[in-house]
Amino acid sequence: MKGQLYRFLRNTVLLLLILLVLDRGIGMWLEHLFYQQKHGDDYVSIYLMEQAHDDILVLGSSRASHHYNSNVLEQATGMTCFNGGRDEMTITYAAAVLPIVYERYKPKVVILEVGPSELTDNKDKQVVYQRVATVLLPFLHRHPELKNTISLAGNEELYKTMACHIYPYNSSIGSSIQNAYTHMGHVSVKGYEPLVGHIDSTTYKTAVQNFNVQGPLAPDLVATFKSIVATAKQSGIRLVTVISPFYFPMNTGTNQSYYAIRGILQQNGCEFYDFTTAAPFCQNPYLFYDEVHLNDSGAALYSKMIGTIVAKH
Amino acid sequence: MLFNSLHFAFFFIVTTIIYFLLPHKYRWLFLLAISCYFYMVFVPVYILILAFTILVDYAAGILIEKNPAHKKGLLALSIVVNVGFLCFFKYFNFLNGNLTVLLGTFAAKNPIPALNILLPIGLSFHTFQAMSYTIEVYRGNQKAEKHLGIYALYVMFYPQLVAGPIERPQNMIHQFYQKIDFDYDRVVSGLKLILWGLFKKVVIADRLSLYVDAIYNNPTHHSGISSIVATIFFTFQIYCDFSGYSGIAIGTARVLGIDLMENFRRPYLAASIREFWGRWHISLSTWFRDYLYIPIGGSRVNVGKHMRNLFVVFIISGLWHGANWTFIIWGALHGTYQVIELVLNKYILKKDPKQPPKKGIATLPNFIITFILVAIAWVFFRANNVTDAFTIMRNIFTLKPGPLFIGFAAGFVYSILLIIFLVVSEINQEYFQNRYSLMYNRMPAIRYTGYVLLIVTMLMVGVFNGGQFIYFQF
Numbered sequence: 060m061k062g063q064l065y066r067f068l069r070n071t072v073l074l075l076l077i078l079l080v081l082d083r084g085i086g087m088w089l090e091h092l093f094y095q096q097k098h099g100d101d102y103v104s105i106y107l108m109e110q111a112h113d114d115i116l117v118l119g120s121s122r123a124s125h126h127y128n129s130n131v132l133e134q135a136t137g138m139t140c141f142n143g144g145r146d147e148m149t150i151t152y153a154a155a156v157l158p159i160v161y162e163r164y165k166p167k168v169v170i171l172e173v174g175p176s177e178l179t180d181n182k183d184k185q186v187v188y189q190r191v192a193t194v195l196l197p198f199l200h201r202h203p204e205l206k207n208t209i210s211l212a213g214n215e216e217l218y219k220t221m222a223c224h225i226y227p228y229n230s231s232i233g234s235s236i237q238n239a240y241t242h243m244g245h246v247s248v249k250g251y252e253p254l255v256g257h258i259d260s261t262t263y264k265t266a267v268q269n270f271n272v273q274g275p276l277a278p279d280l281v282a283t284f285k286s287i288v289a290t291a292k293q294s295g296i297r298l299v300t301v302i303s304p305f306y307f308p309m310n311t312g313t314n315q316s317y318y319a320i321r322g323i324l325q326q327n328g329c330e331f332y333d334f335t336t337a338a339p340f341c342q343n344p345y346l347f348y349d350e351v352h353l354n355d356s357g358a359a360l361y362s363k364m365i366g367t368i369v370a371k372h
Numbered sequence: 373m374l375f376n377s378l379h380f381a382f383f384f385i386v387t388t389i390i391y392f393l394l395p396h397k398y399r400w401l402f403l404l405a406i407s408c409y410f411y412m413v414f415v416p417v418y419i420l421i422l423a424f425t426i427l428v429d430y431a432a433g434i435l436i437e438k439n440p441a442h443k444k445g446l447l448a449l450s451i452v453v454n455v456g457f458l459c460f461f462k463y464f465n466f467l468n469g470n471l472t473v474l475l476g477t478f479a480a481k482n483p484i485p486a487l488n489i490l491l492p493i494g495l496s497f498h499t500f501q502a503m504s505y506t507i508e509v510y511r512g513n514q515k516a517e518k519h520l521g522i523y524a525l526y527v528m529f530y531p532q533l534v535a536g537p538i539e540r541p542q543n544m545i546h547q548f549y550q551k552i553d554f555d556y557d558r559v560v561s562g563l564k565l566i567l568w569g570l571f572k573k574v575v576i577a578d579r580l581s582l583y584v585d586a587i588y589n590n591p592t593h594h595s596g597i598s599s600i601v602a603t604i605f606f607t608f609q610i611y612c613d614f615s616g617y618s619g620i621a622i623g624t625a626r627v628l629g630i631d632l633m634e635n636f637r638r639p640y641l642a643a644s645i646r647e648f649w650g651r652w653h654i655s656l657s658t659w660f661r662d663y664l665y666i667p668i669g670g671s672r673v674n675v676g677k678h679m680r681n682l683f684v685v686f687i688i689s690g691l692w693h694g695a696n697w698t699f700i701i702w703g704a705l706h707g708t709y710q711v712i713e714l715v716l717n718k719y720i721l722k723k724d725p726k727q728p729p730k731k732g733i734a735t736l737p738n739f740i741i742t743f744i745l746v747a748i749a750w751v752f753f754r755a756n757n758v759t760d761a762f763t764i765m766r767n768i769f770t771l772k773p774g775p776l777f778i779g780f781a782a783g784f785v786y787s788i789l790l791i792i793f794l795v796v797s798e799i800n801q802e803y804f805q806n807r808y809s810l811m812y813n814r815m816p817a818i819r820y821t822g823y824v825l826l827i828v829t830m831l832m833v834g835v836f837n838g839g840q841f842i843y844f845q846f
Contacts, residue, residue, distance in 0.1 A: 063556040142458040233782025
């Protein structure tokens with residue numbers, strides 16, 4: 060039995076050594092490949108954290124990436140602009156990324172796109188944390204300050220990243236190669252991703268997705284939002300928080316989250332603009348791609364409005 | 373605690389080392405303690421239900437053996453307790469919900485409120501395993517177990533506690549008394565099963581689930597071609613998910629020196645529905661065969677009753693999977709397939725039922741038809757509700773126009789490559805006895821290359837937040 064145990068331990072150590080060497084080697088190669096990307100979702104985060112020097116930065120989820128046309132904003136304001144919005148990246152992501160950006164340079168304006176229920180407690184919060192952690196993991200080695208945000212998804216993610224160099228780049232090889240060496244799927248302009256086509260108003264009769272969920276506030280989300288506001292204030296950066304248009308009119312009158320956002324911004328003397336039911340967007344099918352996203356024409360018109368607001372102050 | 377979590381990896385390594393360091397006489401106690409911990413990680417209080425049923429079945433076993441005159445009543449009592457818990461937790465809200473709908477059609481209100489309860493994890497599995505014990509003692513095939521701890525371990529042995537394989541007492545109980553030494557070959561073969569099972573779950577099943585969920589959670593917005601692709605993906609997803617789980621369970625038990633029964637034998641290489649059920653979830657299929665199908669007459673009755681027996685078994689099998697009409701329709705579809713196959717073989721093809729199934733290229737059309745029929749039935753198994761299932765079916769059979777949904781392009785390509793890899797690997801196992809498998813090669817260098825490739829692929833393209841195994845919900 061002792062001989063068998065010795066053989067097992069010897070072979071296990073050998074296998075672990077091979078894996079260790081491969082993990083370091085492949086991990087380094089994947090990291091190199093990851094940072095070579097020239098377009099795509101990960102590129103938006105790479106640019107924000109490593110390269111951006113633009114006057115205006117836009118942050119938020121898919122509604123940010125599809126609603127803020129960087130070129131239109133540049134024309135309206137005379138300032139350079141980059142749209143750093145990413146699908147499903149809510150204020151948790153913005154709160155993690157912005158301090159890294161501020162450490163490198165101070166943008167003149169940060170436009171933060173939020174939803175009316177951004178601070179509402181919801182059962183999918185953990186899923187969102189997991190998604191944010193997945194996006195941020197490849198940056199952890201370079202920016203250890205992301206640790207706190209990643210750990211919201213559970214400490215397992217941190218342990219896995221510490222133990223394994225390949226893990227942070229999990230599932231990224233295909234998109235890294237595509238975005239580094241080809242133009243496939245390259246549609247964004249300075250981070251802005253246009254959506255082409257419009258809503259068929261005969262099929263869209265009632266709202267399918269509820270962006271106006273009513274409920275108690277989530278204390279951790281409130282704290283996250285407060286930290287975004289406080290960091291911007293400390294760094295002397297103009298923070299413009301906006302709710303961009305929705306296709307269906309919504310009543311935010313009883314939404315606690317909506318009032319909390321407005322209250323926090325008011326207390327800190329920050330700007331807040333609500334386009335939830337603004338004309339000419341609301342219920343105009345020719346300006347919407349779907350019920351929550353403006354199409355390219357809608358985004359151009361909307362960006363011009365935002366640009367005018369930014370330029371005025 | 374999920375098999376695909378870091379928590380389990382740590383738990384398995386630490387407990388296995390302690391297990392082999394302990395003297396044989398204390399190992400059962402250690403296994404029982406860690407099995408309790410494993411179960412209590414989910415919902416701690418539910419261990420009390422398990423403890424109660426263990427005590428009832430333990431006592432029933434002894435009493436059945438001691439009182440042959442009353443053994444029928446004692447067996448019935450044990451079954452009522454087991455099935456009672458199962459019905460209460462699993463079917464109460466389903467039956468009550470249907471009652472509400474029924475009364476609603478007569479403009480009446482159902483006075484019974486729905487219960488806000490969580491289904492104890494693995495309830496259907498350990499209930500069936502416990503029932504197989506009392507039935508086997510009743511039949512005289514198994515001696516009543518006098519050692520309460522060993523009997524509890526038979527029900528609670530952690531590798532198969534929450535999702536099987538559903539074991540039989542004749543295969544399991546005696547193994548807990550055997551002195552087990554560390555055996556290199558056994559441990560390595562167990563670890564290989566764990567590795568392959570993890571690969572199937574983390575790399576294949578959870579990767580496919582990303583596409584499947586996108587389509588099945590929003591079927592009205594997708595085209596016929598996307599629905600077909602999602603259904604094919606789900607067919608492989610559920611296989612890799614469940615057979616992956618079974619592989620890890622069997623491998624974990626094997627490392628500890630306990631042999632569990634085979635649960636999957638390359639089911640998508642079956643050339644008939646009957647053969648499919650001889651290869652899919654074998655521990656459940658044989659449970660239904662031994663404890664339901666044969667007792668109600670099986671095939672040794674006239675054709676009409678034989679058909680009825682097949683249909684009843686599959687309806688109950690559907691219901692076993694979940695308290696939802698989707699599962700009942702899934703079971704009914706398989707029952708219908710079996711009945712049609714019976715009629716075809718008996719009256720049209722005039723096949724001898726005892727003849728072993730044919731193999732080779734001649735069975736290719738049968739294999740394709742079987743695969744398609746099984747895939748169609750999976751639509752009901754996966755759909756969130758009956759309406760969604762019919763929407764998917766309509767999308768597929770009317771070839772609803774629209775583009776093929778790709779989603780994450782690289783992920784879609786990985787999915788197709790992984791399915792091809794899986795099919796090649798299954799063919800290698802079925803027809804070439806793993807001759808071309810790197811992991812089973814005679815040369816250590818090639819074997820190690822196989823292990824390393826699997827682990828590195830898992831780290832590079834595995835989905836590590838894919839969540840729990842599908843069969844955990846049953």
